[in-house]
Amino acid sequence: MSVAILWLRNDLRLHDHESLHQAVRRAQAIVPVYCFDERLFAETPYGFKRCGDLRLRFLLESVQQLQAAFAEKGVKMHVCVGKPAEQLAKLAQQTGAKWLYYHRESATEEMADEQAVEKALIQLGLECHSSWGSTLFHPDDLPFPISRLPEVFTEFRKKTERESEVRESRAIPHQMKGVTDLPADVWPPMPEQTADERAVYPFKGGEAAGLSRLQAYFWEGDHLKSYKETRNGLLGADYSSKFSPWLALGCLSPRFIYEEVRRYEKQRIANDSTYWLIFELLWRDYFRFVAFKHGKKLFFKGGIRQYTEGHAHKPKALQLWREGETGQPFIDANMLELAATGFMSNRGRQNVASYLVHHLKSDWRAGAAWFEHCLLDYDPCSNYGNWNYLAGVGNDPRENRVFNPQKQAEQYDPSGSYRRFWS
Ligand SMILES: Cc1cc2nc3c(=O)[nH]c(=O)nc-3n(C[C@H](O)[C@H](O)[C@H](O)COP(=O)(O)OP(=O)(O)OC[C@H]3O[C@@H](n4cnc5c(N)ncnc54)[C@H](O)[C@@H]3O)c2cc1C
Structure with a gap:
């Protein structure tokens, strides 16, 4: 029986899944696999883990739900923990797979994983096929090569809206076949922490x-x-x-x-x-x-603009900011909401990021790392892209954009109900 491995990462769904579609078309049986990367459990230089408990809970729920959805279709999905290249190589040997299918990502660590996985599997004789599936517009359909992507969003938007089309989404394949004889799953433990009941929404992971x-x-x-x-x-x-x-x-x-x-x-x-x-x-x-x-400039202090100046990391300021103890009620309310629920509004995110950089004069990367720890919706591109923007080292065409939290609170929380809710 010819087998294809389907490596799942940030594509935890059955609908509109290009790689799933291709794998099913090619092979007689598929082995979907999700590997919890050890990187998730690493410590940051700021004294907290990269992935916090609420975010991990949402991820675990999403993987569990996808495994159940595959099971309903008669396909066994394998779950493991470790380095993707090592785990996928083991699985390839155990299943005798001929092909690997996966969706490409666009942040540096994820792209390095792709190279490592492909290298390991090609050595074992597998053919590797990647596709794109995370955006509205396919990169091949943009009116410019990515190397010439405009540095200002409006220019990107106008040109793309005018000259490109969104491709039609893929239907869920009618029939899929799995492999029954797979190694035992390994899961990270489900964290005990659950979101505060005041959360804006009872987020539950999964398609x-x-x-x-x-x-x-x-x-x-x-x-x-x-x-x-x-x-x-x-x-x-x-x-x-x-x-x-x-x-x-x-x-x-x-x-x-x-x-x-x-x-x-x-x-x-x-x-x-x-x-x-x-x-x-x-x-x-x-x-x-x-x-x-x-590439990696997105994660450097000088950002994509490669500025040479920037604030030093201030551990005490970061701690007060993280714990909602800055003394600025609008900032503190937002930070309390983030820590207790894993979510914060876009308005809140802009304000707290600006506050850390421009009022507390602290290294933006520590704030971005805290967002990475907390946010259920953490995604390296949106998180570090927005932080670059707010810290003045990214794609903001306006110089020195600083949010005044007092004024912002008056405008967006005029009755103070939000600040009271999270006090
Ligand atoms: C400092 C900072 C960090 C951020 N980090 C993340 C992150 O890690 N992950 C993330 O998904 N979003 C991030 N955002 C963007 C934005 O705040 C959230 O996407 C949004 O608040 C999510 O709520 P929603 O789904 O109700 O958004 P809606 O207002 O309903 O918007 C719909 C969708 O559009 C996209 N979107 C909206 N605003 C933005 C934006 N500014 N940048 C990119 N995509 C956007 C999101 O996918 C969102 O779900 C960040 C913003 C800032 C200022």
Whole structure:
């Protein structure tokens, strides 16, 4: 029997899955595998782990749910912990697989993993096939090569909107066959911590929960038609879509969301709000392409602009900021929400990032690392891309953008209800 390994990372879904589609077409049987990379459990130089408990919980739930979804289709999915190259090489030998299929990523560590995995599997005689599946626009369809990606988002957006098309999403393959004789799964333990009950949304990992959130936000609640007016909110489930955790792990496909927006526009209403959700998904695309273009510079202090100046890391300031003890109520409320729930609004993220850099005059990379630890929706491109932007070392065409937390609180939390909620 000819076998293909399907290496899963941030594509934890069955719908619109290019690599799954290709693997099923090619092989008689597939072995989907998720490897919890040891890197997740490493310590940062700032004294906390790279992946915090709430984020790990969401990831574990997403993998569990995908394994159950494959099982319903009669396919066994393998789960392991370690270095992907070593684990996949072992699995290739155990299953006698001929092919590897996977989706490419655009951040440096993930790309280094791809090289290591391919090298190990090619040595064992496998053919490796990668495809792209994480953005609205396929990089091959952009009106410029990534090496010439505009440094200003508006230029990227206008040209792309004018000259490129979003490809149609892939249907779930009707029939799949798995391999029954697989090694025993190894899982990291499920963390005990659960999100604070004040969380904006009871986030649960997995494709099914992501799809049901989309159903509720677009169709049942009919919130899409007013998204542009509500998106700067701070309290409650429906001021914004809350799709980001599922998008980050690929439980939701951006192309599927796009098709649902188009369907909503046909069946309900097309207005500035329906456009604006796609506009925000374009920001997400943009940061993926920025990461691809700029490589490891995204993670350096001088950012993609390669500035030579920048603030030193200030451990005490970082600690006060992380714990919501800066004394600035709007900042503290947001930081308390983040630590207790793994989520913070976009308005909050802009303010707390600006505060760490411009008020506390502290190295932005420590703040980005704390976001990486906490955020359910952590994704290297969006996180480090936005931090570069806010720290003035990224794609912001405006020099010295500083958020005044007092003024921002007056504008976005005029009654103080958000600050009281998280005090
Ligand atoms: C400092 C900082 C760090 C951030 N880190 C992350 C991160 O690690 N992961 C992440 O997904 N988003 C990140 N964001 C972007 C943004 O804050 C979140 O995507 C958004 O708040 C998620 O909520 P939502 O799904 O309800 O968004 P909505 O307002 O409903 O937007 C829909 C989708 O568009 C995308 N999107 C919206 N705004 C942005 C943006 N500024 N950049 C990139 N994509 C965007 C997201 O995928 C989001 O789910 C960061 C923003 C800042 C300022």
